[in-house]
Amino acid sequence: MDADALVHDYLGRLEVAAWSLAVDRRADLVGEVREHIATALAEAGRRDESTVRNILERLGSPEEIVAAEGEPDAVASALTATPTIGSNTDRAPWGAVEIVALLLLTVGAVLLPFVGPLLGLVFVWLSAQWTQQQKVVATAIVLTLLVLPVLLLFSVGTAAGVHTG
């Protein structure tokens, strides 16, 4: 491969590697690197194959250059993403769905026995704020509290039945 073909090939690879960049930025980057090569060749005063290879080697691989383009965004998004992954504290826990769910589970249990808390659970599961684990725990507690009195009543009833019988 002669010197010009090497440069052409390199810029082609850069163009391909940079496909994910914005069109403006890609054109800018390829133009800058092309100019860099031209300047380096002019300074070297020679255009033989080994000179070109040396210049391209110093530039680094096209993939490496494009990777540097993406770095700050990757870092920035990692930095902004980190707090939202682990903490629900940053998110407001009280949306309309959550408030309705809590009202149904508390006041609703008094005003609409059985139906209120069950509806409340539906809203609990509709919540986008609460985690799966929180929903499972809430459901377990509510169902236990609903079923327990029934079981107690039933056992008292049978005990009473045994006693009278």
Add this chain to the structure above:
Amino acid sequence: MRGMVHGETRDPLTELRRGVLEHCVLAVLRRDESYAFDIVRVLSGAGELLTSEGTIYPLLARLRRDRLVTTTWRESDAGPPRRYYRITGAGRRALDAFGGDWARFRDAVDALLGEASQGGDAGGR
């Protein structure tokens, strides 16, 4: 060997370079406005600061986007016009802040490395 210990992308020098290079470019520009090829030359001449010269272009674009540098096109004696980079007020402030941070960072690492080597000597005796 280094790659085997730290993984392909975990060379500590690469990570360090990545972290400080932006400010090294700002430091070069604090002296005088300059064009990319010249900045590369200074950084390469200063030691192992820039291993892949092409990565200077994404870095300069970033500095431009963050308004830490401004650019102007100038005619050159030889070849096409060149884009000259000049540090802004915000760039100087960022560089000053980094200067303080870096001094503290360097001292802390030096102190720990010094302690470690002394501890190592003591343990060896």
